[in-house]
Amino acid sequence: MSVQYRLLRLLRDLGPQSRAELAGRLEVPRPRLLAELDRLVEAGRVLEAGPAASRGGRRSTLVELHPGVRLAAVDLGASSVDIEITDGRLEPVASYAEPCDIRSGPNNVLARVTEILGKMRGQGHFTQLDAIGIGLPGPVSFRDGVPVSPPIMPGWDRYPVRDVLAREHGCPVVVDNDVNVMALGEQHSGVAHTVDNLLFVKIGSGIGCGVQVHGQIYRGAEGCAGDIGHIQVEPDGPVCSCGNVGCLEAFFGGVALARDAMSAASSGQSPMLAERFAAAGAVTARDVADGAAAGDVVCINLIRAGGRRVGQVLAGLVSFMNPSMIVIGGGLAGLGHILLAEIRSVVYQRSTPLATGNLPIVMSELGPRAGVAGAAVLASELAYRGPS
């Protein structure tokens, strides 16, 4: 890591610092550090921010990131787009969200992203972006900046997302899988702060997992690490969308839960779900959450059964990986304590005792913001690493 990169990251995470403080935090010979800082100041990337408390001369002058740094963080979901513009310290300057069907293809979706960014530029939130970070709901080749055979993204396979956005916006772009991005967000700005070995489990329409190892995103040999939704939990289970049988996603996740809720509604097993079904023509995960909160036994049992399946997979992964923390996020994290309690119960009972002795299993702190928070971190790493 270059000294300039490390300096910029420190200023991102700590805010204005004196030169002496920066020198104390980096193991770099002081003259070298001061020279690199001067170069950043000359390049306009870092500004003198007035004297530090001690007021002792040049070395106690505070420096800070240029306040005009602008990063765009984009979180594309199966059915939504979230965009945040942040400054160099990752503080949100503006944000925007709207429904967006990923299946409408890369041309439409990315044109819409560009339109939204254009509108935000028009509103004066930035004039030029320093970098864009974007998370996609499918496997991504991080190196190439393209999705790779993403199951729920028809038309996106190997589409040059990074290069198209970079050309459009004249700035560097970084593309990653949405769960990797959420894990990074939670680790940088959320509940997993300073956690080195992290599992971030996203339970949305499907189920995926972001993995952090030794403090860094772990992507695996082909960039598809964390694809836990298709781990088999039952050899004779239901057929999954992937063609195999008994995958975790065939049992739980938004799609499976809606299926089971519909069946409980139409069979009349759950009067509450039947009522919702009669009123709206469909029932969703949200209705199950409401039902559980109101004490509907069928809804509670659906959540418990799902939690058990997730716990079953996580128990194996905990024995294998011995993580420092598990964070549960994604839309179905809203199912709340019943889900969490069931996951905990299975993992704590099933995994190696040594691996569970100090293992927190907690809800995401950033909630729906985890994706943009992580995309902003990725964008900043790219902006600060670049040649300068």
Place this chain on the structure above:
Amino acid sequence: MSVQYRLLRLLRDLGPQSRAELAGRLEVPRPRLLAELDRLVEAGRVLEAGPAASRGGRRSTLVELHPGVRLAAVDLGASSVDIEITDGRLEPVASYAEPCDIRSGPNNVLARVTEILGKMRGQGHFTQLDAIGIGLPGPVSFRDGVPVSPPIMPGWDRYPVRDVLAREHGCPVVVDNDVNVMALGEQHSGVAHTVDNLLFVKIGSGIGCGVQVHGQIYRGAEGCAGDIGHIQVEPDGPVCSCGNVGCLEAFFGGVALARDAMSAASSGQSPMLAERFAAAGAVTARDVADGAAAGDVVCINLIRAGGRRVGQVLAGLVSFMNPSMIVIGGGLAGLGHILLAEIRSVVYQRSTPLATGNLPIVMSELGPRAGVAGAAVLASELAYRGPS
């Protein structure tokens, strides 16, 4: 990593090099590199080894590791001890193996290790060791150099293995879990050379797994990563020695296979095993391997069933970790192609296609030497990292 450490590692892995070659391989300013090399020469750790081919003056003189460097690599198994003395390039100078019951406790076992090392010293293989690396068949706190609640090592819990050996032999000692050590051996000197993300699956009496991530041993938060023998494969399976039900080890591994072979022998299902049983009073994994080689259907099916269970667990881990290679080792790797074919078949069918497209699943190349080979690597890293 210090420059001296990196220089010593290069000389370990590449043999004698000219100063120019070393400078070309390390991204260190040349004057600094030459100064560090001179310091190593002055300290007697590196020797001038005569002129390089070009014969052009000081910079084309070859340097090499001091030929007197001696490392001890110790591989303690459940029922055996293997010791190798190597030079600084990890070439074996002497080796020794004997049966050894780990359950006889740390005092007895480590006294025997010291006795063997004393004998090897007496035979002139070394006068002073530069470091000892030792692998233990159980969870280890790498930082503290002690076993932690090791299930098959009564009396060893938190026994100060590192400190006792260090005091006895007057050299630094490094202690690790046996599968971590075997994975390292395979990665440094075996089939997994240059593989960054590696699963090394040891199928012996039990089943464990060494994990390499980004080229480094991954130990997890508490040092117990890779404990895959206790991942549940069947919710209503047999009771495991750990107290849970349906663990992988309750289905397969040396202990489970011997149990199933005994049952096939005594029930007369397999005439071949029955014959062995009548002759020897017991049957072992070895007999199952022989039976399978001779075409005994019961033996073949026992191996296939075990391979399916191992494959079932690995399929999930492949989807999760997306490794670059899986290596199968340990005593039961001797079951050979039937086992490997079954594991491959399940993993290739069950895991995410993207993760299996380029995934070699192969037998250990080092076989029973994997442990000492890895322990020697660990010892060298310790010896070369030390203050100098």
